[in-house]
Amino acid sequence: MDELIEKVHRFLGEGPLYEHSLAVANTAQELAKKYGENPSKAFVAGLFHDVGGIIPVEKRIKVAEISGINLLPEELEAPMLIHQKISQFLTRWKFGIFNDEILSAIGCHTTLKAQFSKLDLIVFLADKISWDGGDNAPFKAGLLEHLQVSPESAALYYIDFILDHGVQVVHPWLKNAKSELEKQVK
Ligand SMILES: [Fe+2]
Numbered sequence: 001m002d003e004l005i006e007k008v009h010r011f012l013g014e015g016p017l018y019e020h021s022l023a024v025a026n027t028a029q030e031l032a033k034k035y036g037e038n039p040s041k042a043f044v045a046g047l048f049h050d051v052g053g054i055i056p057v058e059k060r061i062k063v064a065e066i067s068g069i070n071l072l073p074e075e076l077e078a079p080m081l082i083h084q085k086i087s088q089f090l091t092r093w094k095f096g097i098f099n100d101e102i103l104s105a106i107g108c109h110t111t112l113k114a115q116f117s118k119l120d121l122i123v124f125l126a127d128k129i130s131w132d133g134g135d136n137a138p139f140k141a142g143l144l145e146h147l148q149v150s151p152e153s154a155a156l157y158y159i160d161f162i163l164d165h166g167v168q169v170v171h172p173w174l175k176n177a178k179s180e181l182e183k184q185v186k
């Protein structure tokens with residue numbers, strides 16, 4: 001694991017993106033232990049989830065195009081949303097991690113998606129708990145409160161929160177995840 005941490009450290013350099021990646025890896029590992037998922041897969045998915053963040057927002061459409069990544073209209077409108085797919089691409093092709101469960105969790109860590117797995121859900125939540133916008137994520141207290149009920153409840157709380165607080169573009173995967181969570185959370 002130390003070798004993978006070192007690779008990500010070298011790739012991202014010193015700074016908030018690397019710190020955030022390590023924090024998400026640790027949080028995902030803890031959540032995996034608590035909710036019966038594989039802690040190592042959760043750690044690796046957390047560690048690599050934002051490697052695509054190194055590509056500046058204005059270059060993401062171009063990088064996706066030359067990498068053969070299919071983009072949705074919502075992603076063209078809000079290129080911030082592309083970094084989950086670029087992270088997935090880089091993790092596979094630059095870092096040689098081919099585990100489908102890990103790649104899936106990386107590829108939907110911002111939006112979640114329809115028929116998400118438990119690992120997808122854990123990495124999605126770890127990314128919000130170890131938020132990179134500072135300590136005071138406005139949704140954090142509510143999210144942690146809902147996590148006492150279940151991970152599904154916490155995810156639904158977060159999605160409702162961002163929809164209520166004027167998210168710029170609503171990604172279709174987020175809508176799909178919300179519908180599924182609504183069926184699961186009583
Ligand atoms: Fe991200």
Ligand SMILES: [Fe+2]
Nearest residue numbers: 020049050127
């Ligand atoms: Fe992140």
